[in-house]
Amino acid sequence: MTTKIIVDCSTGVVEEVELTEDELAQREADRIAFEAAEAERAAEEAVKAAKKAELLAKLGITEDDAKLLLS
């Protein structure tokens, strides 16, 4: 059972109710959207890291060397 807690700000009354079918479907859509966005970002980061490693290898220096050069 998946529930939500609702507080009515005009009365202060708090109740706990089950999510509706629509709310469960929306929750699933939100989950998929968030996970897709995070996966896309992780893939972009991986490509960036690979390109960086390739460039460092081409230059024959380490990441620490590169940081020193840019400091």
Place this chain on the structure above:
Amino acid sequence: MANTYVKIASVTVGSGGAASMDFTSIPATYDDLVLKVSHRATVNIGIAAVLLQYNGNSSSYSYRRILGDGNTAASATDTISAVAIAQGGNATANTFGNLEIYIPNYAGSTNKSASADNGNETNGTTEYLTLIAHLWSNTAAITSIKILLTSGNFAEHSTATLYGIKKS
């Protein structure tokens, strides 16, 4: 003396957990709102986001964020309503993420912006810190607020408290 910072309502999650915490019938008598959330999820850290939605509407949101994880920092933009990475159930025992959301001009007739800052901690190995600029591209006055997770439930003892801000 002006009553500038007023507690409107508060919610505490019980032993069964909860998928969301909802504030309804928010009075339009303040200038701005502040929502303070102490959160912990039942799924692992990095798995779920905390979302902020208004008036039962799940569309027309976007955000820009800066995230630091204790090792690297990165920025991102997306069209979801995220305001934080959830404090995971595998984080340091008995710790909760700290989230504060400021919502200016919530009862006005312009699009609704908000800023959110959040910190999570897990045994010193990963610490997610986020700063988020959140936008709801809708001009309706905000009358209800839902704070929810994309996966899992808010764990017991998570809390959310809504405050009204008056500028005079």
